[in-house]
Amino acid sequence: MPFAPRMHLRRIFWLTTLAFVVPQAGFTWLYWQRDERVVEAFSALGYPLYLIGLLAVVKTVALLLVVSPAPRGIQEWIYAGLSCEALGAAASHFVRADSAWLVVAPLSFFCVQLASYFSWKTLTRSESSRAGALSEALSRLLRLSGRGPTFHREMTGTFVAKHLDMSRSHNQLRILYWALTLLFVVPQTWAAVQYIIEAPRMTETIVALGYPVYFMKILAVFKIAGVLAIVTGVFPTLKEWAYAGFTFDVIGAFLSHVSAGDSWLVAAVPLAVMAIQLGSYFVWKQMAVPHPVVSRRPGFATAH
Numbered sequence: 001m002p003f004a005p006r007m008h009l010r011r012i013f014w015l016t017t018l019a020f021v022v023p024q025a026g027f028t029w030l031y032w033q034r035d036e037r038v039v040e041a042f043s044a045l046g047y048p049l050y051l052i053g054l055l056a057v058v059k060t061v062a063l064l065l066v067v068s069p070a071p072r073g074i075q076e077w078i079y080a081g082l083s084c085e086a087l088g089a090a091a092s093h094f095v096r097a098d099s100a101w102l103v104v105a106p107l108s109f110f111c112v113q114l115a116s117y118f119s120w121k122t123l124t125r126s127e128s129s130r131a132g133a134l135s136e137a138l139s140r141l142l143r144l145s146g147r148g149p150t151f152h153r154e155m156t157g158t159f160v161a162k163h164l165d166m167s168r169s170h171n172q173l174r175i176l177y178w179a180l181t182l183l184f185v186v187p188q189t190w191a192a193v194q195y196i197i198e199a200p201r202m203t204e205t206i207v208a209l210g211y212p213v214y215f216m217k218i219l220a221v222f223k224i225a226g227v228l229a230i231v232t233g234v235f236p237t238l239k240e241w242a243y244a245g246f247t248f249d250v251i252g253a254f255l256s257h258v259s260a261g262d263s264w265l266v267a268a269v270p271l272a273v274m275a276i277q278l279g280s281y282f283v284w285k286q287m288a289v290p291h292p293v294v295s296r297r298p299g300f301a302t303a304h
Contacts, residue, residue: 009123016116020109021063024082028063031056045092048210050259054252055085066116072124076237079117080244086110088218095214173287180280184273185231188223188246195220209256222249230280236288243281250274 030038031052042049062078070078089106093099194202195216206216226242233239250270257267 006123009119013116013119013123016112016119017066020082020112020116021067024059024109025063028056028059031059045096046212047092047215048256048259050210051256054255054259059085075120076240077244077247079113079120080241081248082113083110083117083241084222084245084248086113088222091218091221092215095217170287173283177280177283177287180276180283181230184246184276184280185227187273189227192220192223192227195223209260211256219249239284243277243284246277247274247281250277 027038034052038052039049042052058081062082065074065078066082086106086109090103090110093102093106191202198213198216202216203213206213222245226245229235229238229242250273253270254267254274257270258264
């Protein structure tokens with residue numbers, strides 16, 4: 001990509017990023033101060049007041065990471081978390097039939113965050129394509145520096161052996177991936193159904209943690225959407241965000257149990273679920289790593 005378009009993209013990124021980071025930083029400061037307006041808003045929505053302190057910490061870390069050169073994977077998860085928070089706020093006001101501007105305000109933040117995300121994604125993609133072009137050029141130079149037909153035959157045999165080994169390894173990873181994925185997708189789906197029908201035991205737990213009953217419906221929608229994104233895998237970005245959302249969900253559950261004064265044994269259950277989710281996630285990322293396969297031209301290899 002030419003230099004000038006990249007500069008324009010950077011400007012768009014910083015404009016859209018600051019457009020939501022600055023107001024969010026102001027709100028976060030009010031959270032830290034436990035401003036009366038914040039307390040009143042959380043009380044009106046029916047959410048526990050300990051959530052104000054938790055959100056203050058989370059938002060501070062997230063906003064600092066958004067404007068810093070954090071690794072791409074962390075940036076993806078930060079955008080996913082901020083988007084879920086904005087959508088959750090809008091859904092809460094909508095379910096309670098609050099005034100329209102209370103629903104539109106978080107949705108506007110969500111739209112600006114998406115604009116920042118897509119500009120950041122375009123920038124990182126252009127940088128990756130440049131790095132990939134340099135790597136391909138280097139690979140071609142190395143291929144041209146071979147020692148003739150004998151060298152090509154040796155290299156072909158080497159790549160065939162590596163491909164067979166990696167194919168077996170890939171099949172094992174697929175089995176492990178689906179085993180871990182089903183171990184947390186099935187319980188999450190069951191939990192979503194329990195939330196929808198407002199099962200007495202689930203309702204009792206939610207109320208004991210200080211959350212309103214309508215929050216169960218919002219969680220159910222997010223859980224079902226996340227399960228579909230992970231199982232289908234049609235859109236890798238949505239799948240990435242789904243893993244992030246489920247991880248934030250179980251961390252929130254753990255902190256909620258601790259803040260509500262539950263025993264550490266009860267609070268540790270979400271952490272066990274998170275361990276399975278992260279196992280599924282890391283196996284999925286390992287499966288996505290390109291591996292060499294043999295090309296039809298002797299002595300050459302391509303990455304798939």
